[in-house]
Amino acid sequence: MKKDIILAGVGGQGILSIATVIGEAALQEGLYLKQAEVHGMSQRGGDVQSNLRLSSEPIMSDLIAKGGADLIISLEPMEALRYTEYLKPDGWIVSSCIPFLNIPNYPELEEVLARIKAHKNHVLLDVESLAKEAGAPAQAANMVLLGAAIPMLGIDHDKMVAGVARVFARKGEQIVNSNLAAVEAGYAFSIR
Amino acid sequence: MKHLLLGDEAIAQGAIDAGLSGVYAYPGTPSTEITEYIQGFVKATGDPSAISCRWATNEKTAMEAALGMSYMGKRALVCMKHVGMNVCADAFMNAAITGVNGGLIVVAADDPSMHSSQNEQDSRFYAKFAMIPCLEPSNQQEAYDMMQYGFALSERLKTPILLRVTTRMAHSRAVVETTDKSQPQNTMSTPADVNHFILLPAFAKRNYAELVAAQSSFLEESDRAGYNRYVRGTKPEKAIVTTGIGYNYLMENYDASMGCSILKITQYPLPKALIDKMVADGAKEILVIEEGQPVVEEMLRGMIPSDIAIHGRLTGTLPRMGELSPDCLRPALGLNALPTKEKETIVVGRPPALCQGCGHRDMYAALNEVAREYPNPRIFGDIGCYTLGALSPFHAIHACVEMGASVTMAKGAADAGQHPAIAVIGDSTFTHSGMTGLLDCVNANANVVVLISDNLTTGMTGGQDSAGTGRLEQICYGVGVPQEHVRVVVPLPKNMEEIKQVLREEIDYPGTSVVIARRECIQTLKRHLKAAKK
Numbered sequence: 001m002k003k004d005i006i007l008a009g010v011g012g013q014g015i016l017s018i019a020t021v022i023g024e025a026a027l028q029e030g031l032y033l034k035q036a037e038v039h040g041m042s043q044r045g046g047d048v049q050s051n052l053r054l055s056s057e058p059i060m061s062d063l064i065a066k067g068g069a070d071l072i073i074s075l076e077p078m079e080a081l082r083y084t085e086y087l088k089p090d091g092w093i094v095s096s097c098i099p100f101l102n103i104p105n106y107p108e109l110e111e112v113l114a115r116i117k118a119h120k121n122h123v124l125l126d127v128e129s130l131a132k133e134a135g136a137p138a139q140a141a142n143m144v145l146l147g148a149a150i151p152m153l154g155i156d157h158d159k160m161v162a163g164v165a166r167v168f169a170r171k172g173e174q175i176v177n178s179n180l181a182a183v184e185a186g187y188a189f190s191i192r
Numbered sequence: 193m194k195h196l197l198l199g200d201e202a203i204a205q206g207a208i209d210a211g212l213s214g215v216y217a218y219p220g221t222p223s224t225e226i227t228e229y230i231q232g233f234v235k236a237t238g239d240p241s242a243i244s245c246r247w248a249t250n251e252k253t254a255m256e257a258a259l260g261m262s263y264m265g266k267r268a269l270v271c272m273k274h275v276g277m278n279v280c281a282d283a284f285m286n287a288a289i290t291g292v293n294g295g296l297i298v299v300a301a302d303d304p305s306m307h308s309s310q311n312e313q314d315s316r317f318y319a320k321f322a323m324i325p326c327l328e329p330s331n332q333q334e335a336y337d338m339m340q341y342g343f344a345l346s347e348r349l350k351t352p353i354l355l356r357v358t359t360r361m362a363h364s365r366a367v368v369e370t371t372d373k374s375q376p377q378n379t380m381s382t383p384a385d386v387n388h389f390i391l392l393p394a395f396a397k398r399n400y401a402e403l404v405a406a407q408s409s410f411l412e413e414s415d416r417a418g419y420n421r422y423v424r425g426t427k428p429e430k431a432i433v434t435t436g437i438g439y440n441y442l443m444e445n446y447d448a449s450m451g452c453s454i455l456k457i458t459q460y461p462l463p464k465a466l467i468d469k470m471v472a473d474g475a476k477e478i479l480v481i482e483e484g485q486p487v488v489e490e491m492l493r494g495m496i497p498s499d500i501a502i503h504g505r506l507t508g509t510l511p512r513m514g515e516l517s518p519d520c521l522r523p524a525l526g527l528n529a530l531p532t533k534e535k536e537t538i539v540v541g542r543p544p545a546l547c548q549g550c551g552h553r554d555m556y557a558a559l560n561e562v563a564r565e566y567p568n569p570r571i572f573g574d575i576g577c578y579t580l581g582a583l584s585p586f587h588a589i590h591a592c593v594e595m596g597a598s599v600t601m602a603k604g605a606a607d608a609g610q611h612p613a614i615a616v617i618g619d620s621t622f623t624h625s626g627m628t629g630l631l632d633c634v635n636a637n638a639n640v641v642v643l644i645s646d647n648l649t650t651g652m653t654g655g656q657d658s659a660g661t662g663r664l665e666q667i668c669y670g671v672g673v674p675q676e677h678v679r680v681v682v683p684l685p686k687n688m689e690e691i692k693q694v695l696r697e698e699i700d701y702p703g704t705s706v707v708i709a710r711r712e713c714i715q716t717l718k719r720h721l722k723a724a725k726k
Contacts, residue, residue, distance in 0.1 A: 046544030067530030
């Protein structure tokens, strides 16, 4: 088993929580893991990404090569497109369709979404509405996205869900349940 | 025990398990998490004196305090980003001359590709400059293990050790196996020969001669320590020398059929015996893969016969600048690029920006309006979140070089005849390196305005304590700025007219004045409000 994942978004959106949950589940599975993050200046509303590598064999590089990623998971549609040259030809894009508008020259949204849809393997979803419908707060939108990516992760649905429960356990039952509902909403959308 | 740790955290845990007594640091990406991890550890013990771990005012005070801890026989760690090495260089270079009593490790976290820095200087030059051993771990486990090893090595060889990491090592997580049993801290002891720490020329000459003589033992350690490893290939006429995380990028792409001899370097000085062996095995062509500047590539040229070709960053085989990546190595290894998707041309840049509601924004809004009232204003910026004032929408600053330069560059510009000459500096940067420059201004009564944008924290690196919080006015008075020319304003939109008026008055005052724009960083404010609710 080997999965190379690029997590993308805008600073403050919560891509690192997605990485934390996948990491937790991967460690329970006994997988090797490397996760390179971006700290410092680029966190201030700029584009951020994290390289997450999972494998049943030891992993050497902390970074994913161009053309090496199995999957891009992005909380923002244009940010998903920023890393397409890292994607394998048959790689997946799982992205929120809600733009994060903090720059004056954001491209035409329809065109951005069309570019994502041009990739054969994609899941494009409104993580915020799905979170709301599931009765989860807006902060759980990233867990909707994680849920949508589960079928491509190579880790069982049940084991991912258990990972979510463990990561949020110290925040209390209510937070655990709303995050689980968010994950399930994303998962249901993805396998539909 | 197994833990998922950042490289920085592995270093911190390794130091704790090696019996660390004090960590001394000024925040700087990508080194900050080392000290934060140790602070978290100390907090969890419930004993604030378990390990000395307060942030230092700058890297020089950090290095000196660590040397003092080492002088008393205890193990000390100094952490900084690469450019911090320039700030502490005086103390660092001379610590190589004094040598150590308790183990002393200096961690320099380099930032090739300048993710969050103004240059990509390579700290390995400093180890060579100071003639001390340097460790460069290739993964998080090695980083952890090397702390125990490094402290022991430091005490055995009586020398400080430089441990160099780069961004992708510092800020990448992996599983690290740690010990269940931390080593106890050293008991206090004074140096056997106190003259070693008194660098009068007579003693310094003796110490330096000892340091020169010790080079052979440093070399011996490099050759036999086991962190440096040479593996003869099936086609040994081709050899690859890698350092630090360069090894990982090589192995990511390496295929046993390539047959190259591989020399993995994680400890300096360069292991001469292993290099000689590589040459004796018939190496005719050597590829050097190193993260950072071409340090090894240059040094190798003086160590091997001149008919052996060396390829690397200097020859253009690898990119001359920036960090390495698994894909940039492929052409150098004779591999094609992996098949990939096209880059999307629709994507535009999303530069970082000041947070909504940040006090720096209101400070710049007022400053820009006032500056426009003068024909040729010059505003000298400094290092911190407020450097983002250079970008849209403010375009407010005309220079930003290094910590503290705003104050003294404004002075130099004023000396040259510039008016208005305005410095913009954050509170933490001001106490780091700005206040000495302010004394220069006062002594010359330079016609400058120093605008301290005080958000009560070290914001850029995530909100660490700032050394002068609550005392900035007193510091300015103490340096000699007249009390009536140390003005305090609150950067909020409703105070815009008042701030502009204060700025005008101080710009028009023909001497050194300070305006402090004080409002808490909204990130730390959010955190404080959240903590208060619990």
